[in-house]
Amino acid sequence: MFPRPVDQASSFVRTAYQVALPIALILWLLPLLGVALTSVRPSSDLAAGNYFGWPSAFAISNYAEVFQNSPIGRYIFNSFKVTIPTVIGTLVLSCMTGFALGVYRFRSNILIFFLFVAGNFVPFQILMVPVRDLTFNMGLYNTTAGLAMFHIAFQTGFCTLFMRNFIAALPRELIEAARVEGVAEWKIFWYIVLPLMRPAIAALSVLVFTFIWNDFFWATVLTTSASTQPVTAGLSSLNGQWIAAWHLVSAGSIIAAMPPVLMFFLMQKHFIAGLTLGAVK
């Protein structure tokens, strides 16, 4: 293990480490703690200039106020309407492309694979004008469906990379044995490969959920009104309205951050497995 484990060090080093850990964490999360504290600060505190002291009272009412005085509930609902279909659509498409590229050997295999990989890296702006136009012409501009369609297509690139590598690492004998038995190819996919892909599917669903929930650029390009905007774009426009109402902005931020945060804590193992793909050989 590197560095040398602290339990092998002197008791002084051990204690120092135990003390340093929480201090480092608090410093690291200082912006977050500040916002969390502000979100429960009564507005009278802000007026009195108490920005950083302990709140004079815990105003949970800030959260109620955000829900009552802004369409944030609607924004959250829109975010789910974009995110969930994207997760499902992406996984369906990438399980199939991953299977095709991971199991079969044909001449253009590697070319198609790297096309998907390269697509991941392109700057969004090179796609912006044509995608906006395309969405407009399909009658999907300013709808959650139009936004989800784009996300499905784009995320398929990243997920194909992941799925293909996962499937290529499965034991080939399984597939060969099934072929010898005369099992049809689609049955090999459905009954043999798909059940083995569960960990990959779990990892990608958490990851795609977080990416899409947190997307801001495409939300601003493809949606414009409160009835369709996801919470990131919504929060940005609320920020413009709530000038200096930092307690509301903070409460809104915390609400918007909640779903991916919960997702991360519930499915941490899968999340990290997905994110660190390729970080070890």
Next chain:
Amino acid sequence: MSVTSSETRQRSWWRSNQQRLTPWLFLTPGMIMFALYVVWPIFESFRISFYDWDGLGEAQWLGWANYQELFNDRAFKTSLKNNVIWLVLYMLAVPMGLGIAIFLNQTVRGIRIYKSLFFFPFVISQVVVGLMFSWFYAPNFGLLYKLTEFLTGKGIAVLADPDLVTYGIIAAGLWPQIAYCMILYLTGLNNVAPDQIEAARLDGAKGFKMLWYVILPQLRPATFIAVVVTVIGALRSFDLVSIMTNGGPFGSSRVLSYYMYEQALSEYGYRMGYGAAIAVILFLIMMVFISGFIWKMVRDERGVN
């Protein structure tokens, strides 16, 4: 009788060809979506960049005029310069992430919770990160303003200062990016061969020497991914600029991705062609990096097979 025979012929044709055809059937839906939303738009953007177009009316052929205009556009130069600053400073996320990963790579009680809490900033949307740092930097009452006022007697409003604003936004961007690199390195450190470390320890290697000659070479896959995601993150920086400053003050914090959006879609006018030309430049910059990454990945792939 003839019906059954043609049916068997069809089935046997499918049977003898299914291994050749199945991959294409499985690829088709994904490839159609990808071609429609990712591949075709790239070419279309190249085409639009040669036109004057407001997004609705008739497009007018301009030739290279959009690019010639870029050449003399001061806002474009500022954006390009800021992109370079972003790229260089964003790279700090890689060593800083490694530093935190080494700090946290212990087995004391509760360390798992510490690791996930350190990772926290990456899970949060950049919009929220931007709002947090705007509050941190806010003039008159922001924590940083108070701190500088306390230390120097004069508070610094980072986001209102044309010389500092880009650095302020990059600092906000580094926060989640460091967390991302940290998690990559934590996973990498977990997989470093213990026997090699022990052998090196017996040879008297420790501290920085150990890190440089024994650990880092084994962390190369993690470093590669960390550099890739950091370069992409730096060139994609749009959310933070948009949330924190809208490119201001006086356009001094614009980056190419934001300037492109501003030209193509903002209230100042819909200059799709000019915006597309900016996007093409950004794409070409990214292409330099993409080709490098892909080249390395293809080489590794060949090495494996």
